[in-house]
Every structure is written in C-alpha cells, then in structure tokens.
Amino acid sequence: MLALIPPATLFLFLAPVLVGLAGTLLPAFGYLPxxxxxxxxxxxWRSLFDWPGFGSALRLTLSVGVLASLLSLAGAVALVATLSGTRWFARFQTALTPLLASPHAAIALGLAFLIAPSGWIVRLISPELTGWTRPPGDLVTIRDPHGLALVAGLLTKEIPYLAIALTAALGQVPAQRLIACARAMGYSRNTAWLKLVLPRLWPQIRLPFYAVVAYSLSVVDQALVLGPGNPPPLAVLAARWFSDYDLAQYLPAAAAGMLQLGLVVTGLLLCRCVEFALAKTGRHWLERGRRSGMGEWLLPLAAAPTAAVLAAGLLALLALALWSFAASWPFSAALPRSWTLAAWMSASGRLQSSLEATCLIACAATLIALILCLGCLEQESRRARKPGNGVLWLLYLPLLVPQIAFLFGLQVALVRLRLDGTLVAVIWAHLVFVLPYVFLSLADPWRALDPRYARGAASLGASPARILFTVKLPILLRPILVAGAVGVAVSIGQYLATVFAGAGRIATIATEALTLASGADRATIGVLGFAQSVVPLLCYSLALTLPRLIFANRRGLA
Amino acid sequence: MTNDRTSGALALRGVTIRLGGAALIDRLDLVIPPGDVATVMGPSGSGKSSLLAFVAGFLDHHVFKAEGAVLVDGVDVTRERPERRRIGLLFQDDLLFPHLSVVGNLLFGVPADIANRAERQALAEAALADAGLAGFGARDPATLSGGQRARVALMRALLSRPRALLLDEPFSKLDAELRGSFRAMVFEQARLRGLPVLMVTHDPDDAEAAGGVVVRLA
Incomplete structure (x- = not known):
C-alpha cells in the first residue's frame, strides 16, 4: 500500500505537465481536431511571427525576465550576506512572511495602488514636494512600455523566495565558523561570505533560482496588472489568444506557448553555462588570496535598494487594506479622510462565494499533497534509501515549465475526460503546483528527525504504523502545519491554473481579483487583494501558534 | 561447544558484517548468559555500532552485507522485524519523546497486551519510584536533568519487557559522578531481571565495571 504512494504521486503531478505539454505542442503545429x-x-508560427507587436513582445519578455531574475538573485544574496549572523536576521525573516504568504497578484495590485500616479506614494509627498494638487497625467509609473513596474512586482515576490531558500541553505553550512576562520587569515567579513559561504550555498539554491528565472520569463498574473498591455509580454499574449472567442487563435497561442517554453529552456541552459564558466574563473579568484575587494562596498550598496523594494512590497499590502476601508480619500491626502466597511459589505456576496471555492480547493489540494508527501517520505525512511538528484529535478518540473506551455494542453485533455470546469479538475491542477512546495518544505525537517527515535520506539515493540502516528507525526507537527500553510498559500495564488482547468467557470479570489483589476473601483480591488493576502497569512500564523498551544508544556519541541 | 541454549541467553552465532569488500566483523561467536554484561570495544569505524544495529535489526542491508544469527533465549530472531525481537536499546542520548510527558514516555513502553489502564499506570508509577523519580510523571522530559532523563530512558526500555538489552555508549554523555551511579543502576537492573546485556563503549572503566566478556574489534 505504502509502496504505491511514490509512483502514484509522480503520476498525479507529472502526468498533467507531460500531457499538457503534448497537448500544446500539437496545436502549435496546426493539429487540434x-x-x-x-x-x-x-x-x-507564421501568424505568431507576423503579429505586428511580436518583436516588441519578445524583447519585453526577455528584458523583464533577465532583469527580474538577476536583480532578485543579487538582492537576495546581498541582503542575506549583510544580515546573516547579526541580530537583525531573525526580524528580517519575520518581515518576509507577509510577502511570502501573499500571492503574486495581490502584491501586484497593491503595488499599483502604491506607485500609480494617483497612488499612495505620490499622495504622501504631494503637494509639499511635487506641487501636484491633482494626479499628474503625463507620468507613467505602472504598465510602462519597458515593463519596469512589472520587474518591481516580480522582485517583491522573488527576493523573499530566494532569501528564504538561502536562509534554509545557510542552516546546513557552518557559515559563522567559515567566516571566523577566513577573518583570522585577514579576509574581510563580506569577502569571506562571498568566497566561502556563497559557493557552498549555491548547489542548494540553484533550482529555486531556476524557478525564479522560469517564472520571471513567463509571468502572467502580475503582468496583467503591472505590465504594458500593447504589446504585452509573450505569455500574456498567449493567454489572451487562448481566451479569444475566435477559436482559430488557439493555434498561434499554442505556438506562443511553445516559444515561451523554448525561451525558458534556453535561459536555463544559459544559466548552466554561466555557472560553469564562473566555477572555472571563480577558482582563480579564490586562489589569488585577495583579502578584500568590491564585495566590501557592493554588498551593502545592493542591500539598501533591496530593502527598499521589500518595504515597498509590505506597503503595497498595507495600501490594499487602506483602500478597502477608505470611505473618502481625496487626492494628495496622505491617508483616507473617513473609514467605512461599505466595500466589504457590497463585495461580501462575491467574496463569500469565491472565498468558499478558494478555501475548498486550497484545503483539498493541500491535504492530498500532505498525505502523498508524508507517504513518500515514510516509504523512503522504511526503505532507508534517499532518492537521487533526478527526483529533485522532477519535483521542480512544474515550477520550471512555463504554465502557459502546458495548461492549455491540460485543458484539452480535461475536456476529453469530461472533467473541465469541475472542482476536481481545478484541485488536480493546483496539486501540480502545491505538491512540490509541500514536499520541499517537509523533506528537510523529516530527514533531519533523529532516526533513533523510531529505532527506540521499535525496540519498545511499536509497529511501524504506530511509530508513524504516535512518534514521528506529533514530533513533526510544526513543520507539517507549516508545509500545509505553504500549500494553501500556493493554491490561493494560482491564477492561470484556475482559469484553464476551471474553464472560466470556477471563480476563486485570484481570478476575481484579476478580472476586476482593470474595471472595478479601488475599494473593491482592495477588498479582494487584501483577502487574498490575509487568508494565507492567517494559515501561517495558525501553523506557528497551534503547535505552541498543543505542546505548551513541552520545551523539547519549542 | 557453544551452549546458546542456555535459557535466557543472548547468543551471536558466526556473525560476519562486511562493508564493501572488507569484513568489519568476522565470524563472531558470543554467548551472554542472563544477567551478564558483554562489552564490545574498538576504535571508531571498527564496526561496533554496526554490530549493535545487526542485533537490534536496524542494519542497512543496502550498505552492509551481514551473515550469522542472533538468538534470544535459544530462538533465532535474525529474520524478525526489530519491533518483534524484544531487544531493548539504550543510546548515548536518552531520546525521550519530546511530545510526551515523562509518564507518557513510560506508558509508550508498557506492552499493549496489558490493556487495563489502571494497571498500566501502576506499572509506570512503580518504575518511576524504582528510579527514584516518584512524582515526576507529569513533568515535561525537557525539564529533567541529564541523569534523571537517562533513568527514565532505562525504565522505559525495561517496561517494554525486553529479553535482552543493548547499550550504545549510554554513559558517555554523563559526567563522571553520574556515570558511575547510573552504570551501577543499569547493571543492577539487568541482573535483577536476568537480562543478557551487550554493551558498546570507548571507556575501559565501563568494561571493567561490567565484569563480563570483552570483545575487541580492530
């Protein structure tokens, strides 16, 4: 029974990706019966290339993707390098939680509230600094043609993600001792970090970074809010054509999806080559023995703007809340003049039904993911065999393949199974993305549990099942709940997967928020965006407090 | 002339453990009569821990190749699963379950066929009293001192009614004063209950205190 779980898990989350890829590849070459x-x-392909805006769409996609992934990496490294080992590090990690929990789309909506010409920042500094008494009409701060607002949106999500990956990797490297050892030889702290610590972290953040590259190149949800509309990035163009009433547009859309896949694959291969070259030249850099260098001023210099980006992300979430409760907020006032619950009341019907669907889907996908992951890990410890590196790559596959390259094909397959537009289909599609994150956050604590607990319990006569349920699961309650919260957050953030698998018939807060993004008033957007951030955040705090209540009298689990 | 039929003995018959091509342990024969303590000594990597893992049933057969038999009270348990062998185990660390209270840890060890709740509770309380820890049942194990935790771990192992006891350097983390008294307590309990004990240690004092056979691994 248990032995069946690993293959079943692989099937459940890889089959949709592979079937979906095939189902998008064929239409890209004109075959869609x-x-x-x-x-x-x-x-x-010809109609894709002949589309008037194709060249600019391609350029936009590449510049946004490259800029966002490189800046995310540089920013995350600079911040973690500067703060690790200081007393600020713990607070920094706490400050990241709201950004990690909030979906991409919610942060994009909030960022638009923050940086738009009539947004919060301009209101804070007007008219004192700017002289503006009405929103400036000629200023373009969001949906700019170069996609800079979109890059900013990506950074607010990807920097926290990479920073957390770096922090987790730091836990497995004796960083402070390495730095102390290098400083004793005369190296400066920052140089020691870059020369000794970072190279040892890299293998563990390679795949998270690749996921950032793939996401930045093929982002759709944030691009709908912050990116330029005409021409949009390639993935948005494909999504637009896939939802066109003219079904013939499916074919160039599929071609665009496949081109998107090609871009991501090329990008990742390029990363691999750069890594290889850096490893060669880096050795020389390490062996030259220079005790300090550019890292000295480069790290703090990069850390400052990165911190500003993260602060903007947090302010963006606050802006959503403010606007959702604002009764009147005339321009250039720093804060709303009066407050009201009206937007929450009037959106309550819409909110309630979409929130119910959202929670149902998130809970189902997360519960299934938790059971599958725990089953896989238990099977792994019973067979005393750790899976190789290949499994890790498979796990990352749904995060590396652009969603737009397989969700349409998945929808075609779901139609044939008569599952499209059902809750089952949406839950399954969400599972594809929830499962890798749940597994990744569960695997480390599971494998770190001292195996002698289980051996001790067995020598007391406990069966494997009893050991699982009365020893391992309770001791690991906290990481299990955290993994659950991660799963819920991932599910709540899914936009494209919900749209395609739900065939537009199932509305979650993610789809509602983005549907309304261009039309509705700010208060309603504020309500939906804020709700989308608050629910995952509540799950996180529950996951952290619940074990503390249950094990209030157990210091060993603190 | 092996007399592994001695009633209540723990016997190893022709135990060989190989790692790669090399034999860590080569055809080891050993009979430990009830109440006796046999000591295995040797440098790190000599196979001490692998031998204990083999006897307890946890040896990783993907890494090690093992032959030979383990007999408890004349019965071959080599093919039994660890939880069916009834061989108790004490580690260097006490490994009390952090999510259970002290008495919860002890109750975990009481065999399930004692179904009566009051009876199980009474056994656990008696064990606590035996260990000089009467009244500690409701405590969080993390609040106990190292010596107290070690004693709870011993009582937990004994409550599961083992037929033999394996000690994996169980005294090495205790300070010198505690070490002597806890060691005496473990050996005393084993003698009282007629348990054969197999101990792995680095410390020649342990071997001397045990007073039984000493196996030296190279």
Missing part, C-alpha cells in the same frame, strides 16, 4: 484543425503546418 477539437476545432477541426487536422493538418500539420507551420501556419500558427
């Missing part, structure tokens, strides 16, 4: 296209041709 469902709409009567049965002849293979290059016509979809």
């Amino acid at each position: 469902a709409i009567g296209a049965t002849g293979f041709s290059l016509a979809p």
